[in-house]
Amino acid sequence: MLVRVLFAALFLNCKCANITIGRNQRGHQNLIKCITSTIKEYFTTGSSVAYVDMNPDDDELLRGLHSTATVPLVLRLPTARLPVSNSGYLITARTVEAFCNGFKDMLRDFKWNPSARILIVIKSLKQFELKTIFDVLLKQHVINVVVVNGTDDALLYTYNPFDHYGCGRNYKHVEALGPCLQTDTNLFPNKLVTGLRNCTLRASVPHRPPFAINPARVKKGTKMGAEQYALQLITEPEEIKVKYTYDFDFETYTTITPDSEIDGPLDKLNKGEADVMFGSAMVVLSRIEAFTFITGYLDVNDEILFLVKRSENVPAWKVLYLVFQPSFSWISLNIRFLLADQPNGPK
Structure with missing residues (x-):
């Protein structure tokens, strides 16, 4: 991403x-x-x-x-x-x-x-x-x-x-x-006249195949991940260069406090050490407000998850005990047998 x-x-x-x-x-x-x-x-x-x-x-x-x-x-x-x-x-x-x-x-x-x-x-x-x-x-x-x-x-x-x-x-x-009252200049023109042409983007990339690949960690095969290739398709026609660095763990998630203090890999953007970050993270409200995400080249599914606490481990003997402990089902079954033993009981 x-x-x-x-x-x-x-x-x-x-x-x-x-x-x-x-x-x-x-x-x-x-x-x-x-x-x-x-x-x-x-x-x-x-x-x-x-x-x-x-x-x-x-x-x-x-x-x-x-x-x-x-x-x-x-x-x-x-x-x-x-x-x-x-x-x-x-x-x-x-x-x-x-x-x-x-x-x-x-x-x-x-x-x-x-x-x-x-x-x-x-x-x-x-x-x-x-x-x-x-x-x-x-x-x-x-x-x-x-x-x-x-x-x-x-x-x-x-x-x-x-x-x-x-x-x-x-x-x-x-x-x-x-x-101010004498100028006829457009005060808010489009300033991206030359855009990012001839510029070099500093991209921070984790080793996350097949999406992002660190060439130093691959002996054979492709040296570029899907996300790197997607960026190349964007930058090459615009004559934009990209300088890659491979120096962070994508499994480390970034947290953002209510005061917009950033802790984690995305802080490289915050400090001006990188212009582009690759990786994967849940798009929660705090990250949406702080950064702009480019997506769309991979399938994305919207889903709702209910997270519940995992049950504790139960010993094998207790499982057997729980099966035979008194319950409504066992009481109903016993009543059924008692009625069946009667001469005029249900058949």
Whole structure:
């Protein structure tokens, strides 16, 4: 089974400087217009937008959005655990450091969706901190994102880790889109222009014939399992290379805690040590929320199993005793014999 990572753990310390981008004016009319128009244009499809407020003492922006926004906003804190997923996020923070700390809490939510469109508003944004923000987002594979400095200038910034064959692992520069109300650029374009062409996927494979085979453990015959061959059929037409490593036991299952902490082989994806994992595991809710599974090339049967406790071992003499111990069946049989002995008994 082929697995692609959707998110990884984040442990990053953020620092701040004192050179603010834009003019920090008291009024935020342009900023509110910018965010409202962006949400209206790019966040109208799918479910409601999650408004993640990392500034609990600053509700000026929230009041402005509620009075003008046309898309439902679900107000939540970074530590909230909601049973629904969101197709978009509006995240506000006073500083980059506050964003980094709050973002780590968001990653612990099972319903966190890194593929969603994300608009981040930083009230006090410094020039060099742009790289800090996008480095954090890159580790979480967050691609569809725009950062706004929270002043009345409302300057926009984004990045594309797939540009120039970056393979989703690095980016050359932060792209400045200019003032929000003056730009006519598509803020959320398809960034997979070159896709994964010329990229190398790091695949972690167990020895699990016939599905996955470690060539070093096979003397004769085929050197590639069915799952490896399936991946080859996908990658070769796209000119994608695959580097295999054989370093984990497929019988070790991965567990995921309610806070999205991962223990087991799939933690290699979590730590960024692998891009693809082969193996087999029960598709339970925690794994569904944390990873994307590619299936379909093998027959799959849906079934319901009732698991009961195994009975204890019984000695042979006790089995014989249980057969002849008093019971309703023996009593009924004795009554039958007694009635049969009577002269007018049943025949």
